[in-house]
Amino acid sequence: MFLHTIGEEEATGRVAEIYAAQRQQLGFVMEAMKSFTTRPDLLPAYTDFSDKVRAGFSLGQRAWRLITLIAARQVPSSYCSHVYRKQLVADLGSPAAVLAVQRDFRSAGLPAREVEMLAYAEKVATDASKVTLADIDQLRAAGFTDQEIGDIALCAAFRCFVGRFFDAVGAGVEPAFLAEDESFRSAMTVGRAV
Structure with a gap:
C-alpha cells in the first residue's frame, strides 16, 4: 500500500x-478494504453501497463475476x-475456461445472452460515452430488462472505479487470491504486476 491506512490493531x-x-x-x-481508510468516514459508506449493489444485483453472482473479469481487463486491474x-474457475469449470473468456468472451462458448451482456459491460x-440506444435495444432484444441492463452498467462502472482506486493507492493482491499455477497467475495479471 502506498498510503497509510488504518491497521487492524488501531481500528475503532x-x-x-x-x-x-x-x-x-x-x-x-x-487491502481493498483497508484502502478506504485513508478516509475512514468513507469505509462504512463504501461497504454499505457495495453490499446493497451486490445484494440487489438482478443477474446473479456468476454474471457479477463475469462482468468483473471483463471490466478488470479493461481497467486494467490485476487486483x-x-x-x-x-x-470464476468454479463458475466456468476450469482455469482454461476462465482464460478463454478473458481472452475473447465472444468465442469462449458462453451462451449468447452472456456474450451480449459482456459486450455491453466491455x-x-x-468508453461508456460510446454506448448508444442501439446497444440498449440489442440487450432488450436479447431478453434483458431495464433493471438488468442498469445492473450490468453499474457492475462494470463500479469495477472501473474500485479497480482504479485500488491501483492508485497501491493495494496489493493478497496471497490467498493468487493461483499456484504460474502461467495462470501470469495470465490473470492484466495490469500491475503481482
Whole structure:
C-alpha cells in the first residue's frame, strides 16, 4: 500500500466492526478494504453501497463475476482479476475456461445472452460515452430488462472505479487470491504486476 491506512490493531468503531466481519469471513482483512481508510468516514459508506449493489444485483453472482473479469481487463486491474479467479474457475469449470473468456468472451462458448451482456459491460468499461440506444435495444432484444441492463452498467462502472482506486493507492493482491499455477497467475495479471 502506498498510503497509510488504518491497521487492524488501531481500528475503532465502525472500521473495527467492518474489519472483524471480513476477518471472520476470509481469515484476513483485504487491502481493498483497508484502502478506504485513508478516509475512514468513507469505509462504512463504501461497504454499505457495495453490499446493497451486490445484494440487489438482478443477474446473479456468476454474471457479477463475469462482468468483473471483463471490466478488470479493461481497467486494467490485476487486483480485481485475481480476487475473483477462484470463483470464476468454479463458475466456468476450469482455469482454461476462465482464460478463454478473458481472452475473447465472444468465442469462449458462453451462451449468447452472456456474450451480449459482456459486450455491453466491455463497452461501459472501455468508453461508456460510446454506448448508444442501439446497444440498449440489442440487450432488450436479447431478453434483458431495464433493471438488468442498469445492473450490468453499474457492475462494470463500479469495477472501473474500485479497480482504479485500488491501483492508485497501491493495494496489493493478497496471497490467498493468487493461483499456484504460474502461467495462470501470469495470465490473470492484466495490469500491475503481482
